Amino acid sequence: MGRGSLFDGLNRAQREAVEATEGPVLILAGAGTGKTRTVTYRMARLLQKGVDPANILAVTFTNKAANEMRERVGRLVRKKVAKALTVCTFHSLCVRILRQHIGWLGYKTNFTIAVGGDRDGLLRQLIVKHGATKEKVSPNDVMTEVSRRKNAGLPLGEIEDDLIRTIAMSYQKELRARNALDFDDLLLLGEKVVREHRDVRDACRDQWRYVTVDEFQDTNGLQMNLMQELVGAPHNICVVGDDDQSIYGWRGAQVENILSFEKFFPNPHVVTLEDNYRSTEAILSVANKVIACNPTRHEKLLNPTIMGGEKVVLMAMPGDDEEANWVADTIKGQVGPGQRTLEDFAVLFRTNTQIRRMELAMREQKIPYRLVGAQSFYDRREVRDVLAFLQVGANPESDVALLRILNAPPRGIGSGTATLLLEQSREAGTSVWAAMWDERFLAQLSGKAEGSVRNFTEQITRFSEALREGPKEAGDLLQRFLKEIDYMEWMMRSCKTSEETDQRREAVGELVTALSDSTTKGHSLQEYLDSAALDKEPEDDLDKKSGVTLITLHAAKGLEYLVVFLVGLEEGILPHQRSMEEGTKDEERRLFYVGITRAKEMLYLSYCGTRKKWGQLERCEPSCFIPEMDFDWVEEQDFEVMMNEEASGDELKDAFGGLRALLE
DNA sequence: GTGTGACAATTTTTT
DNA sequence: ATTGTCACAC
Numbered sequence: 001m002g003r004g005s006l007f008d009g010l011n012r013a014q015r016e017a018v019e020a021t022e023g024p025v026l027i028l029a030g031a032g033t034g035k036t037r038t039v040t041y042r043m044a045r046l047l048q049k050g051v052d053p054a055n056i057l058a059v060t061f062t063n064k065a066a067n068e069m070r071e072r073v074g075r076l077v078r079k080k081v082a083k084a085l086t087v088c089t090f091h092s093l094c095v096r097i098l099r100q101h102i103g104w105l106g107y108k109t110n111f112t113i114a115v116g117g118d119r120d121g122l123l124r125q126l127i128v129k130h131g132a133t134k135e136k137v138s139p140n141d142v143m144t145e146v147s148r149r150k151n152a153g154l155p156l157g158e159i160e161d162d163l164i165r166t167i168a169m170s171y172q173k174e175l176r177a178r179n180a181l182d183f184d185d186l187l188l189l190g191e192k193v194v195r196e197h198r199d200v201r202d203a204c205r206d207q208w209r210y211v212t213v214d215e216f217q218d219t220n221g222l223q224m225n226l227m228q229e230l231v232g233a234p235h236n237i238c239v240v241g242d243d244d245q246s247i248y249g250w251r252g253a254q255v256e257n258i259l260s261f262e263k264f265f266p267n268p269h270v271v272t273l274e275d276n277y278r279s280t281e282a283i284l285s286v287a288n289k290v291i292a293c294n295p296t297r298h299e300k301l302l303n304p305t306i307m308g309g310e311k312v313v314l315m316a317m318p319g320d321d322e323e324a325n326w327v328a329d330t331i332k333g334q335v336g337p338g339q340r341t342l343e344d345f346a347v348l349f350r351t352n353t354q355i356r357r358m359e360l361a362m363r364e365q366k367i368p369y370r371l372v373g374a375q376s377f378y379d380r381r382e383v384r385d386v387l388a389f390l391q392v393g394a395n396p397e398s399d400v401a402l403l404r405i406l407n408a409p410p411r412g413i414g415s416g417t418a419t420l421l422l423e424q425s426r427e428a429g430t431s432v433w434a435a436m437w438d439e440r441f442l443a444q445l446s447g448k449a450e451g452s453v454r455n456f457t458e459q460i461t462r463f464s465e466a467l468r469e470g471p472k473e474a475g476d477l478l479q480r481f482l483k484e485i486d487y488m489e490w491m492m493r494s495c496k497t498s499e500e501t502d503q504r505r506e507a508v509g510e511l512v513t514a515l516s517d518s519t520t521k522g523h524s525l526q527e528y529l530d531s532a533a534l535d536k537e538p539e540d541d542l543d544k545k546s547g548v549t550l551i552t553l554h555a556a557k558g559l560e561y562l563v564v565f566l567v568g569l570e571e572g573i574l575p576h577q578r579s580m581e582e583g584t585k586d587e588e589r590r591l592f593y594v595g596i597t598r599a600k601e602m603l604y605l606s607y608c609g610t611r612k613k614w615g616q617l618e619r620c621e622p623s624c625f626i627p628e629m630d631f632d633w634v635e636e637q638d639f640e641v642m643m644n645e646e647a648s649g650d651e652l653k654d655a656f657g658g659l660r661a662l663l664e
Numbered sequence: 665g666t667g668t669g670a671c672a673a674t675t676t677t678t679t
Numbered sequence: 680a681t682t683g684t685c686a687c688a689c
Contacts, residue, residue, distance in 0.1 A: 091679050183679050353675050414665050554677045615680055
């Protein structure tokens with residue numbers, strides 16, 4: 001690769017960043033300033049200089065970002081070289097480290113990762129057990145507090161609220177007993193093992209000599225500590241981020257990590273990227289004026305390189321139904337041969353629940369769409385079940401998974417037997433699986449229950465052995481196992497619509513395919529299960545689907561679209577009610593800013609006069625962020641006024657007939 | 665032990 | 680409005 005080609009199309013600041021390969025580097029990159037491009041070129045430059053790809057680590061926050069980064073480096077260097085890089089999320093980095101070294105902390109290396117439903121289920125049980133149902137304790141309350149403390153490095157034993165402390169501590173004990181880790185444990189223990197064990201730390205330092213961290217404004221204290229342990233002298237660490245896009249404060253992110261980077265790694269080479277290549281002047285002017293309202297920030301502007309552009313449209317809507325249909329109609333009107341495609345459009349929401357209404361409108365109007373970050377693929381019931389089967393097959397001692405599938409589909413091991421089983425495992429200090437083999441336990445059961453248990457253990461043993469003998473055929477084996485236990489038939493019986501039936505069948509099919517793909521590529525079963533626990537979607541799933549993108553503001557960070565609709569600009573939604581109560585309105589403003597800067601050519605904003613909440617109509621006020629925009633670049637429209645005008649003109653009557661009918 | 669139906673609670677954002 | 684939980688009947 002010639003030196004000239006590597007630097008083609010980079011501006012001065014970007015080149016400076018690419019060329020600064022040694023020592024700490026801080027890249028302050030505003031939205032759309034070619035951040036990913038700069039980072040990937042920089043990695044290519046390292047490789048060009050002769051750095052071994054195995055010595056390069058890039059850490060991101062989402063799998064999507066990790067995949068994209070790997071893919072883009074892959075365009076610059078040979079495939080084989082790109083493959084040897086370590087590009088992963090903080091969480092999967094920690095899994096890697098822990099799968100090797102967690103023995104130091106007294107866990108077994110085949111620990112399971114407790115996610116979503118399983119974790120909530122456990123909490124629910126514990127809440128009931130401690131008689132806290134009638135008190136206002138929800139799994140979420142406990143989880144929020146547990147997560148907050150783990151990420152801040154504070155002990156659970158010092159939680160003030162007695163009830164929450166008790167539940168939090170037994171939650172932790174329970175996880176521990178089941179050799180399971182939650183998301184926060186991954187970071188907590190990952191950092192701990194690296195900090196406490198010099199050998200581990202040095203092994204990591206020896207392997208990863210050049211480290212890059214993306215979206216650095218979103219790191220929390222734990223992640224910062226981990227990086228400090230991982231990166232020894234000469235501190236070849238490059239961090240990239242933008243304080244204006246810090247939107248994860250609620251998850252413990254510390255903007256100070258990027259604002260005072262030099263405190264952690266002295267004398268960094270600082271590069272600022274301000275030229276924006278993504279959006280029009282119109283869009284950037286609106287964005288700049290809004291974000292300038294935040295009091296504490298690195299003062300900076302996004303400089304447009306695309307001058308002019310269509311004004312940002314601000315639409316007043318009567319209600320959320322009309323809003324959804326208006327979005328769908330507008331998209332329809334702009335898609336066609338020689339015009340835009342569905343993939344050019346994205347609709348951005350503050351909350352997941354808003355997405356439902358939009359989905360309905362899309363279906364009614366037969367517009368294909370893809371959902372990002374709504375209900376994640378891996379949170380679907382059938383998927384969790386099937387993964388649990390696989391997990392148990394891979395390692396029957398995975399208590400969390402085993403308990404999940406104990407009686408799914410029903411096989412005569414009901415809650416009574418399950419309780420006895422759990423007691424047995426606790427008393428004997430063994431896994432649930434081991435308890436199932438205990439003759440003294442089996443003797444306590446009725447003849448029928450005993451038979452059920454023996455049947456089950458025998459079935460699992462066969463499946464497990466088959467997997468061990470032929471790990472490459474895991475996909476087939478799984479499918480055969482599902483057939484053997486009649487899983488699909490049971491699952492289908494609880495489906496209401498044929499659509500649901502298809503979806504579930506499809507989901508399971510996808511899972512089997514993904515598994516087969518993974519093992520064919522030479523990944524172990526454990527690796528597949530890890531990625532399933534940490535990923536939101538199977539690798540390529542999302543990009544393959546075509547259509548309009550429906551996505552939350554949080555999930556949209558880092559992405560861009562030709563045309564963006566940012567809907568629901570109302571008090572209580574953006575800014576969210578809770579942020580006003582908690583005094584985090586600045587973060588909501590940054591969220592608004594992130595949303596605006598996703599748009600390349602055209603931005604539509606809308607707010608409603610009324611909105612349905614819990615089936616009831618409620619009045620809404622326009623967001624307080626609206627007056628903060630630069631109205632030189634905004635065109636205000638009112639849907640009802642517009643409709644009346646259309647109604648009086650004859651030509652367009654038919655085109656909008658459907659919409660008008662809605663209003664009447 | 666399993667399956668059905670009425671009732672209640674739920675909505676911030678993600679790995 | 681949807682989803683899950685609980686009580687009751689088989």
